[in-house]
Amino acid sequence: xxxxxxxxxxxxxxxxxxxxxxxxxxxxxxxxxxxxxxxxxxxxxxxxxxxxxxxxxxxxxxxxxxxxxxxxxxxxxxxxxxxxxxxxxxxxxxxxxxxxxxxxxxxxxxxxxxxxxxxxxxxxxxxxxxxxxxxxxxxxxxxxxxxxxxxxxxxxxxxxxxxxxxxxxxxxxxxxxxxxxxxxxxxxxxxxxxxxxxxxxxxxxxxxxxxxxxxxxxxxxxxxxxxxxxxxxxxxxxxxxxxxxxxxxxxxxxxxxxxxxxxxxxxxxxxxxxxxxxxxxxxxxxxxxxxxxxxxxxxxxxxxxxxxxxxxxxxxxxxxxxxxxxxxxxxxxxxxxxxxxxxxxxxxxxxxxxxxxxxxxxxxxxxxxxxxxxxxxxxxxxxxxxxxxxxxxxxxxxxxxxxxxxxxxxxxxxxxxxxxxxxxxxxxxxxxxxxxxxxxxxxxxxxxxxxxxxxxxxxxxxxxxxxxxxxxxxxxxxxxxxxxxxxxxx
Amino acid sequence: xxxxxxxxxxxxxxxxxxxxxxxxxxxxxxxxxxxxxxxxxxxxxxxxxxxxxxxxxxxxxxxxxxxxxxxxxxxxxxxxxxxxxxxxxxxxxxxxxxxxxxxxxxxxxxxxxxxxxxxxxxxxxxxxxxxxxxxxxxxxxxxxxxxxxxxxxxxxxxxxxxxxxxxxxxxxxxxxxxxxxxxxxxxxxxxxxxxxxxxxxxxxxxxxxxxxxxxxxxxxxxxxxxxxxxxxxxxxxxxxxxxxxxxxxxxxxxxxxxxxxxxxxxxxxxxxxxxxxxxxxxxxxxxxxxxxxxxxxxxxxxxxxxxxxxxxxxxxxxxxxxxxxxxxxxxxxxxxxxxxxxxxxxxxxxxxxxxxxxxxxxxxxxxxxxxxxxxxxxxxxxxxxxxxxxxxxxxxxxxxxxxxxxxxxxxxxxxxxxxxxxxxxxxxxxxxxxxxxxxxxxxxxxxxxxxxxxxxxxxxxxxxxxxxxxxxxxxxxxxxxxxxxxxxxx
Numbered sequence: 003x004x005x006x007x008x009x010x011x012x013x014x015x016x017x018x019x020x021x022x023x024x025x026x027x028x029x030x031x032x033x034x035x036x037x038x039x040x041x042x043x044x045x046x047x048x049x050x051x052x053x054x055x056x057x058x059x060x061x062x063x064x065x066x067x068x069x070x071x072x073x074x075x076x077x078x079x080x081x082x083x084x085x086x087x088x089x090x091x092x093x094x095x096x097x098x099x100x101x102x103x104x105x106x107x108x109x110x111x112x113x114x115x116x117x118x119x120x121x122x123x124x125x126x127x128x129x130x131x132x133x134x135x136x137x138x139x140x141x142x143x144x145x146x147x148x149x150x151x152x153x154x155x156x157x158x159x160x161x162x163x164x165x166x167x168x169x170x171x172x173x174x175x176x177x178x179x180x181x182x183x184x185x186x187x188x189x190x191x192x193x194x195x196x197x198x199x200x201x202x203x204x205x206x207x208x209x210x211x212x213x214x215x216x217x218x219x220x221x222x223x224x225x226x227x228x229x230x231x232x233x234x235x236x237x238x239x240x241x242x243x244x245x246x247x248x249x250x251x252x253x254x255x256x257x258x259x260x261x262x263x264x265x266x267x268x269x270x271x272x273x274x275x276x277x278x279x280x281x282x283x284x285x286x287x288x289x290x291x292x293x294x295x296x297x298x299x300x301x302x303x304x305x306x307x308x309x310x311x312x313x314x315x316x317x318x319x320x321x322x323x324x325x326x327x328x329x330x331x332x333x334x335x336x337x338x339x340x341x342x343x344x345x346x347x348x349x350x351x352x353x354x355x356x357x358x359x360x361x362x363x364x365x366x367x368x369x370x371x372x373x374x375x376x377x378x379x380x381x382x383x384x385x386x387x388x389x390x391x392x393x394x395x396x397x398x399x400x401x402x403x404x405x406x407x408x409x410x411x412x413x414x415x416x417x418x419x420x421x422x423x424x425x426x427x428x429x430x431x432x433x434x435x436x437x438x439x440x441x442x443x444x445x446x447x448x449x450x451x452x453x454x455x456x457x458x459x460x461x462x463x464x465x466x467x468x469x470x471x472x473x474x475x476x477x478x479x480x481x482x483x484x485x486x487x488x489x490x491x492x
Numbered sequence: 493x494x495x496x497x498x499x500x501x502x503x504x505x506x507x508x509x510x511x512x513x514x515x516x517x518x519x520x521x522x523x524x525x526x527x528x529x530x531x532x533x534x535x536x537x538x539x540x541x542x543x544x545x546x547x548x549x550x551x552x553x554x555x556x557x558x559x560x561x562x563x564x565x566x567x568x569x570x571x572x573x574x575x576x577x578x579x580x581x582x583x584x585x586x587x588x589x590x591x592x593x594x595x596x597x598x599x600x601x602x603x604x605x606x607x608x609x610x611x612x613x614x615x616x617x618x619x620x621x622x623x624x625x626x627x628x629x630x631x632x633x634x635x636x637x638x639x640x641x642x643x644x645x646x647x648x649x650x651x652x653x654x655x656x657x658x659x660x661x662x663x664x665x666x667x668x669x670x671x672x673x674x675x676x677x678x679x680x681x682x683x684x685x686x687x688x689x690x691x692x693x694x695x696x697x698x699x700x701x702x703x704x705x706x707x708x709x710x711x712x713x714x715x716x717x718x719x720x721x722x723x724x725x726x727x728x729x730x731x732x733x734x735x736x737x738x739x740x741x742x743x744x745x746x747x748x749x750x751x752x753x754x755x756x757x758x759x760x761x762x763x764x765x766x767x768x769x770x771x772x773x774x775x776x777x778x779x780x781x782x783x784x785x786x787x788x789x790x791x792x793x794x795x796x797x798x799x800x801x802x803x804x805x806x807x808x809x810x811x812x813x814x815x816x817x818x819x820x821x822x823x824x825x826x827x828x829x830x831x832x833x834x835x836x837x838x839x840x841x842x843x844x845x846x847x848x849x850x851x852x853x854x855x856x857x858x859x860x861x862x863x864x865x866x867x868x869x870x871x872x873x874x875x876x877x878x879x880x881x882x883x884x885x886x887x888x889x890x891x892x893x894x895x896x897x898x899x900x901x902x903x904x905x906x907x908x909x910x911x912x913x914x915x916x917x918x919x920x921x922x923x924x925x926x927x928x929x930x931x932x933x934x935x936x937x938x939x940x941x942x943x944x945x946x947x948x949x950x951x952x953x954x955x956x957x958x959x960x961x962x963x964x965x966x967x968x969x970x971x972x973x974x975x976x977x978x979x980x981x982x
Contacts, residue, residue, distance in 0.1 A: 005495075005659075005834045006854070008811050016868055017805050141811075169495075176666055180701065184674040210808070211670065315507050318700070321498050321631075344495045364496070378506055 004146040005169070010209045011037050011073050012141065018212045025189075025216040026066050033212065036073065038136065039066075043074030045137040047105070050126070054079035057151065058105040059098055061085040061112050064196050064219045067128060069205060071107055072196070077139040081148040083163070084197035088395070088453045091115045093161075097153050098123060101163050101351060107131075145169030151351055152199060154292045154396065161401070163351035164292045166199070171206040173344040174295040177317030178203075181300055182237070182262055182286070184211055191238040193218040193226060194394065200239050200266060203296040223251040233257030241267035241394035242274065243426050245285075249277055262286055266297070267394045267426070275306050289313035289382055293347045293366060298322075299380050312379040313372075319343045322380060323365070324373055336373045336383055340365045388477045390419030390427045392455045397429055399477065402458060405451050406431055411439040416467045417458060418480045431458035432480050434466060462487070494636040495659070500699045501527050501563050502631065508702045515679075515706040516556050523702065526563065528626065529556075533564030535627040537595070540616070544569035547641065548595040549588055551575040551602050554686050554709045557618060559695060561597055562686070567629040571638040573653070574687035578885070578943045581605045583651075587643050588613060591653050591841060597621075635659030641841055642689060644782045644886065651891075653841035654782045656689070661696040663834040664785040667807030668697065671790055672727070672752055672776070679704045681719065681728040683711040684884065690729050690756060693786035713741040723747030731757035731884035732764065733916050735775075739767055752776055756787070757881050757916070765796050779803035779872055783837045783856060788812075789870050802869040803862075809833045812870060813855070814863055826863040826873055830855045878967045880909030880917045882945045887919055889967065892948060895941050896921060901929040906957045907948060908970045921948035922970050924956060952977070 007013075011033070014023075019034035031039070052058060058080050062068040075082045083101045085094055087109070095118045098106060106117070106125045113127055149168045153161040190207065192215050194200040208215040216235060218225070221244055229235045231254045240248070245265060263278070263285045270287060278285045285306050290297040299322065301314030316322045320343035324331040331337045342365045349357035360367050370389075372382040390397040399417035406415035414434035419427035431444075439447075441461045448457040468479035497503075501523075504513075509524035521529070542548060548570050552558040565572045573591045575584055577599070585608045588596060596607070596615045603617055639658045643651040680698065682705050684691040698705040706725060708715070711734055719725045721744045730738070735755060753768070753775045760777060768775045775796050780787040789812065791804030806812050810833035814821040821827045832855045839847035850857050860879075862872040880887040889907035896905035904924035909917035921934075929937075931951045938947040958969035 006832075007809050007834070013808060017808065179669065179674060183676055184669060186673055318503060318507065319497050321503075344497070 004144050006142045006144050007168075007172070009077070009139075009141055009143055010206075011040060011076065012138075014209045014212055021212055022214045023208060024066055024069060025214060026218075029066060031066060033209070036070070039070040040073035040077055041138060042133045042136045043070050043131070044077040044139055045135050046131055046133060047074060047080070048078060048137065048139075049135075050105075050124070052078060052080055052105050056104040057081050057083055057101050058107065059083035059085050059101065059103040060197075061087050061094070061106060061108045061115075062128075062196075063087065063109055064192070064201070064217055066217070068196055069217070072202075072205065073209075076143070076149065079140060079147065081151055081165075083151040083153075084202065086153075086195070086197050086453070087112060088455065090449075090451055090453060091117055092451050093453065096160060097163070100153075100160070101151055143168045145172060150202065152197070152202075152292045162353050162356055164347050165349060165351050166292075166295050166347055170295040170345050170347060171203065172210065173319055174203055174297070175207045175210045177319050177343070177345060178207065178297055179211065180318040181297075181302075182264075184213075185236065185261070187259060188236045189214045189216055189234060191216045191218070191226060191229065191235040193221040193244070194239050194241075198394075199290070199292050199296045200394070204239065221247075223247040227252050227254075230256040230260045233259035236260055237262040237264060239264045239266065241265070241391070241426070242270050243393050243424065245270070245278075246274060249274070249281070249283075252281070255281065256283060260284075264288055264297070264300075266290060267391045272307075272310055275310065279303075279307060287313055289380065291368065291370075293368070294320075294341060294343070295345045295347070298341055298343065298345065301379070305379070309375075309379050312375070312381050314380065315378055316341075316380075317343070317345075319345065322374070325367075331373070333374050333376045336371055339368045339370045339372045339380070339382065341368060342366065388418065390417075390429050392419070392422070392427050392429070393425040395453075395455045397427075397456050399429070402429055402431065402448070402452065402456055405448055406433065406444070406458075408451075409439065409444065409447050411435055411437045412444075414467050416475050416477060416480050418477050418484065420460075420481075420484055422459075425455075428459045429456065430460045430462065430484060432462050432464050432467060432483070435463055438463060494634050496632045496634050497658075497662070499567070499630055499633055500658075500696075501530060501566065502628075504699050504702055511702055512704045513698060514556055514559060515704060516708075519556060521556060523699070526560070529560040530563035530567055531626045531628060532623045533560050533621070534567040534629055535625050536621055536623055537564055537570070538568060538627065538629075539625075540595075540614070542568060542570055542595055546594040547571050547573055547591050548597065549573035549575050549591065549593040550687075551577055551584070551596060551598045551605075552618075552686075553577065553599055554682070554691070554707055556707070558686055559707070562692075562695065563699075566633070566639065569630060569637065571641055571655075573641040573643075574692065576643075576685070576687050576885075576943070577602060578945060580939075580941060580943055581607055582941050583943065586650060587653070590643075590650070591641055633658045635662060640692060642687070642692075642782045652843050652846055654837050655839060655841050656782075656785050656837055660785040660835050660837060661693065662700065663809055664693055664787070665697045665700045667809050667833070667835060668693075668787055669701065670808040671787075672754075674701055674703075675726065675751070677749060678726045679706055679724060681706045681708070681716060681725040683708040683716060683734070684729050684731075688884075689780070689782050689786045690884075694729065711737075713737040717742050717744075720746040720750050723749035726750055727752040727754060729754045729756065731755070731881070731916070732760050733883055733914065735760070735768075736764060739764070739771070739773075742771070745771065746773060750774075754778055754787070754790075756780060757884050762797075762800055765800065769793075769797060777803055779870065781858065781860075783858070784810075784831060784833070785835045785837070788831055788833065788835065791869070795869070799865075799869050802865070802871050804870065805868055806831075806870075807833070807835075809835065812864070815857075821863070823864050823866045826861055829858045829860045829862045829870070829872065831858060832856065878908065880907075880919050882909070882912070882917050882919070883915040885943075885945050887917075887946050889919065892919055892921065892938070892942065892946055895938055896923065896934070898941075899929065899934065899937050901925055901927045902934075904957050906965050906967060906970050908967050908974065910971075910974055912949075915945075918949040919946065920950045920952065920974060922952050922954050922957060922973070925953055928953060 015037035024031040151163040284303040287301040289299040324337040326337035371384040403415040416432040422428040468476040505527035514521040640656040641653040774793040777791040779789040814827040816827035893905040906922040912918040958966040
């Protein structure tokens with residue numbers, strides 16, 4: 003039987019109407035005001051024909067209006083497709099079409115993008131929205147209902163839309179609070195994009211917990227440090243590059259109320275963790291993904307050096323195993339990380355084949371490689387085998403390779419991530435050419451079709467790509483070639 | 493689809509094996525030790541034939557062994573029937589038979605009770621249990637599965653066994669933490685019986701939150717005050733009589749870590765609340781019942797005087813309405829309190845008729861009378877119309893009346909609760925006699941058939957009982973008669 007809960011925002015506005023929900027620059031909104039705003043937007047969207055069961059996409063930057071619209075869609079029972087505004091028009095067109103979105107809500111500045119809307123999809127720019135009236139909508143949420151769609155690329159093929167239900171978000175919020183606790187004074191700083199699960203999940207926690215979220219359009223280390231020193235933020239979600247920038251800028255110790263630096267996006271380098279320990283900064287490393295509605299494994303600060311490189315233990319509602327084929331592996335044996343829990347997606351939108359492959363007996367096969375130690379701490383070795391994490395964005399080599407292969411002069415392509423001081427990692431392409439193209443030409447070609455962070459920073463021509471007996475590309479060997487080249491250069 | 497979670501105790505022992513789970517007198521157990529103990533007991537119970545789907549009853553006082561056995565049954569997938577050891581043999585016999593219990597585990601001291609076990613029910617005394625081996629059992633709990641049975645009496649008929657699922661306990665723990673918060677240093681003092689939902693729910697929270705429970709066999713105000721002054725308890729569950737005894741005994745202010753006096757069992761008198769305010773004691777008044785797996789409505793301290801007499805607003809996952817017949821009533825109109833939420837029982841064991849009456853469209857009709865004010869605060873006027881709460885125990889007039897009517901010399905009987913300094917309320921009986929029996933004889937007659945706290949403290953003979961046109965007993969008028977009598981006496 004599906005569990006129903008009261009409409010979260012309505013319930014929160016009823017229970018604690020005057021508590022602060024959102025801070026953004028000089029603005030502040032209570033939960034009562036947030037609910038009123040969401041109802042006005044919902045009334046408008048209903049008036050232009052949006053109805054329960056339709057999907058609606060948003061291409062919006064981090065700001066309060068984005069939050070109002072996200073909640074407005076929830077009032078209507080309309081799943082939100084969260085578009086990454088760093089993608090190209092071509093990438094966005096794919097997601098709009100694939101999700102069957104009936105509506106696209108855009109920041110005015112994105113109007114210039116040459117989007118090809120599906121025939122039955124209307125576009126609304128923020129300035130066109132008319133908020134003269136208000137209505138109340140549903141009184142309950144069904145935990146099995148789809149709340150959001152976020153696209154993620156796998157190792158092969160097109161990006162897939164991850165179906166995240168209300169229940170996935172609810173259980174994620176519960177798992178997080180059982181691990182991190184829940185304090186009356188909590189304020190969660192959100193300087194990560196709302197179109198990523200790292201940002202969106204903070205919005206859900208805010209309404210469920212009755213907690214203030216302090217939202218930022220961009221990450222700015224000076225502003226964040228100022229708040230952490232004053233104790234006007236108790237938790238913040240970051241990736242390594244953000245943490246590095248915070249430490250570099252920091253001149254005063256953080257306030258004792260600051261209790262959690264939640265660090266996602268891959269294992270952090272030891273010197274960074276040592277610096278945090280010396281400064282008394284409580285770093286919680288975490289492993290999670292769009293399919294698990296954010297964190298699924300977290301390492302508390304007391305283990306951050308002892309268990310260096312580990313992502314920690316599962317959150318309370320979650321189980322983890324390491325498998326190879328049909329076999330469950332024993333500690334210290336590396337294999338595929340598989341996970342189970344009520345925060346895990348029920349599958350990809352319109353992708354029955356991928357679902358059959360990734361979901362078996364209630365377990366989700368992540369495609370990531372790792373092992374458990376004898377105490378059950380997870381060590382992630384490779385994300386989706388070859389995932390590149392660049393400035394907190396997931397970059398899949400296969401997607402870039404497919405783009406490069408569509409260039410008429412490219413015969414074969416292999417992409418790897420290489421270390422980068424600013425972004426953590428950046429993509430580098432190895433090419434076998436039919437006829438060598440200029441690197442500027444290749445860069446321009448990619449930039450037209452891929453987001454900037456996916457465009458390779460280097461193009462290296464080789465005679466052949468390293469492959470195994472079954473012709474599978476050996477990206478590890480590309481890494482070795484790259485490192486050798488680097489050593490020869492310097 | 494039913495939600496499955498990892499076996500709570502196993503997961504907790506895996507995540508935080510060395511954290512303290514239980515304190516009791518000079519004993520202390522970690523979650524790792526608790527899990528090991530539960531597995532040993534589970535192995536023993538399995539070895540004597542207990543298996544998944546069987547029901548097992550416990551007649552045990554508050555002590556660590558009771559907790560081990562409760563968790564052992566959960567390892568086996570055996571619902572626990574929690575027997576109140578203050579009941580008479582006759583009352584216990586009913587519950588054993590009604591629940592189809594296959595096993596009764598008893599404190600040795602209760603061996604002398606003349607229990608009539610059902611034919612296929614075996615009895616085990618604690619000293620007979622043999623803990624030489626251990627086994628691991630299930631890795632998951634299904635939230636729809638029955639975890640516990642607790643008996644509760646309605647206004648009519650026999651007591652009914654409330655089916656409490658793992659999900660009911662889980663959602664109750666979530667609702668409580670979303671309201672009260674979840675602090676790393678929390679220690680919940682449990683001086684209420686584990687066979688009541690008030691006590692049992694603390695055990696569930698302990699394992700789910702990873703929180704220490706400090707257990708007491710009996711409530712002792714000196715011991716509790718000592719801990720609260722030292723800050724060795726942050727939350728405690730009490731009823732009014734316990735709170736009164738604590739205040740009476742208190743000489744030093746409580747530690748700042750003490751953050752919640754959770755006060756159940758009916759509205760508290762104003763002078764008591766004023767005293768708490770003056771002493772800075774954070775009282776959270778609460779309304780809940782066996783059917784809602786503990787708290788469902790809670791009033792935070794900042795409202796305790798402003799909203800005097802209110803039980804507060806619902807917990808986050810819960811909805812409340814006031815109904816009369818088919819009509820939903822507007823604010824300040826009194827009617828039946830109906831509730832909905834994932835912590836609410838799916839129904840009574842083997843009582844299809846009662847279930848049809850009490851559960852409609854997912855809403856549970858509590859039988860309690862109350863109203864909501866314009867802000868949504870609940871005011872409870874009458875619990876189950878005429879429920880008497882004596883020292884935290886629910887006493888149903890109808891049950892006592894039925895017993896009195898079985899006496900050959902009693903023609904009619906009406907029972908009400910009257911104020912009592914020590915117990916809050918005590919039952920008093922009004923009788924129309926065929927032939928007047930001695931009061932000692934009536935008291936003895938009741939004492940053989942009813943728990944001591946249910947035995948009327950006074951028996952008052954009257955010519956006739958006040959009844960309405962349809963001959964329904966008017967207990968309110970009995971109260972008026974009693975008060976008039978009291979005034980005449982003094």
